[in-house]
Amino acid sequence: MRTDLLRRCGYFHNLPADILASAASSAQLRHVPGGEFFFRQGEPASHFYVLAAGNARLSQITPEGRQIIMGLIGPPHEIGIIAAIAGAIYPLDLQATQDSQGLAWDRDALRALLEAHPVLALRALHMVSGRFVELQDRYRELATERVERRLARAILRLAAQASRPEADGVTIAVRLARQDLAELTGTTLFTVSRTLSAWEDAGIVRSGRERVTLCDPARLTAIAEDLPG
Amino acid sequence: MRTDLLRRCGYFHNLPADILASAASSAQLRHVPGGEFFFRQGEPASHFYVLAAGNARLSQITPEGRQIIMGLIGPPHEIGIIAAIAGAIYPLDLQATQDSQGLAWDRDALRALLEAHPVLALRALHMVSGRFVELQDRYRELATERVERRLARAILRLAAQASRPEADGVTIAVRLARQDLAELTGTTLFTVSRTLSAWEDAGIVRSGRERVTLCDPARLTAIAEDLPG
């Protein structure tokens, strides 16, 4: 079942069985209870992970202690390739938001894999490049767009990532506090709360404690893209 | 002299002579007059460049037409590896700000190089990873820090990158309009102007038309790091 997991993640997708097998066999399974950390910002970068089960949060802490969330991830998602390859230390935290499991390769195992299968180095380059372009886009958003629009985008992104249908819309399938949305969009919990209240009055979303339900995705998209209506 | 240039840039640094030679010989030299574009956002990504001479600006245009600057670069700087490897299109503009020259590898040449010399794929991974971590830090800055601080950082970064000593300080060695600084820090030309005026009154910088001179780097660092004094 390890190879099945790998097959489902972009990094290992469509690779020959022998590569998958050798990758799967050189990984260790690590269990991390909800709230605990896979790794913390500043620690020596020791492992490359593929999240196998659960959910996790990638975040950075500013020198002043303010936190910002770089991403919320679910399985199967690759994390730490950059650190494990290039960097001496992890540049951010990876915290399990529920009980989670990850396949972990230490640096030696990763290096051995990359050397034995050069295609994995190219794949890694693809993956990191793709993430770079995404991050660049989010940087531009942050530099040029208003909070409401950034929040709309963030919610749509999360809904696309993990949502479950309900009677009156789709609910984002992870616990999502106002504070999380604030740290995800670079604003405050108060502004998020006000914005969600306004959207709720307009019938675009319904929301409650750590929960957001999308009722009218089209109108939220209109806000995200700054369309009329 | 091509190999000398390559030797000076991180991507090719400390490689065996045969690799340098093969890289140098498969590149084409391209001249781009000041103001013209090496490539534009949205175009098919055809080449990987190493800027050989001149200066250039990496920028994105928002759908609304607002521009943001992702970086100002001088020789020798590698650009386009992400696009040429991974992407179908360039995700941003590369505009020469003065008459410039670049070594250019088309996709076939690049692929051949990477296949012949696997170390180049690993190097590329390193390079992109490093840029990713940098961008992540700038993202955090943008999300959490005030304009004055971001501006201080941007100016210090530019001064470190390219500056020339003068009677009363170091001058940033590229033409740098208020508008450029605004697009680099995610603010407006007016706010930049006011901030620079205040700093000038305080004796921290001197500035004029498209020019900034650092008089008291220590105090600017204090602003950038939010230290007392």
Place this chain on the structure above:
DNA sequence: CGTTCGCTTGAACTAATTCAAGATAAGTGG
């Protein structure tokens, strides 16, 4: 049943933007 945690809302405040007007400096052509 009370405490805690997350959420809402109001009111005051502030950083930054927007717009307008004018100053300064750099080319340009006579």
Place this chain on the structure above:
DNA sequence: CCACTTATCTTGAATTAGTTCAAGCGAACG
């Protein structure tokens, strides 16, 4: 060399988006 034109920059005043702080609500949880 000078007037003319253009681009860059400065500054003030009005405005606004968003923050901060304080108070209170309501659902979850022991």
